Amino acid sequence: MEQDWARPVVHWEIEARDPERQRAFYADLFNWQIGDGFIMEIPAGIGGPEPGPAGHIRGGDRSGVTLYVQVADLGSSLERSVVLGATVVAEPFDVPGGPTLAGIADPEGNPLMLVQA
Numbered sequence: 001m002e003q004d005w006a007r008p009v010v011h012w013e014i015e016a017r018d019p020e021r022q023r024a025f026y027a028d029l030f031n032w033q034i035g036d037g038f039i040m041e042i043p044a045g046i047g048g049p050e051p052g053p054a055g056h057i058r059g060g061d062r063s064g065v066t067l068y069v070q071v072a073d074l075g076s077s078l079e080r081s082v083v084l085g086a087t088v089v090a091e092p093f094d095v096p097g098g099p100t101l102a103g104i105a106d107p108e109g110n111p112l113m114l115v116q117a
Contacts, residue, residue, distance in 0.1 A: 009053050010115050011068030015060035022057050066111045068101075074116040078102055081114070 016022035019040065026042075027034050034057060035041040044052035053068075071077040074092055081104045082088065089111070090103030099117045106112060 005072070007069050007071055009067050010070040011053050011113070012055040013066040013068070013113075014055065014057045014064075015066065016057060016063050017060070019057050019059040022063075026057065064111065066113055068113040068115050070115045070117065072116075074100055074102055074114055077114050077116075078104070081112075086112075 014022060014026070023034050023040055026032050030045075032042050032045070038058060040057040042055040042057065044054040078088060078092070085107035086104040088102065089105050090101070090113075092100050092102040094100050099115050101116075102114045104112050104114065
């Protein structure tokens with residue numbers, strides 16, 4: 001049997017009630033170059049594993065962090081996540097020109113996005 005592979009974090013998101021304040025905090029604390037607009041893009045940094053995951057900040061009703069984790073098979077991963085105690089919060093959808101995503105909440109309610117390229 002072929003050995004399975006570890007699923008890498010491929011993107012992350014910081015959701016914020018006050019995204020401009022969060023933008024200033026992260027830009028100042030970590031020297032991040034954060035874009036403007038509804039989705040404030042944060043490019044991958046240097047010094048870690050290359051190229052490293054990029055991210056963004058956007059406004060929302062809660063503050064928190066969401067990890068985007070790449071999976072080999074989105075359907076199987078969704079099924080497995082439910083077996084392990086997760087809740088599906090966003091059925092699979094295609095990002096125009098990008099991957100297919102689905103949202104889950106882990107057993108304690110933390111949000112995760114599953115990504116299939």
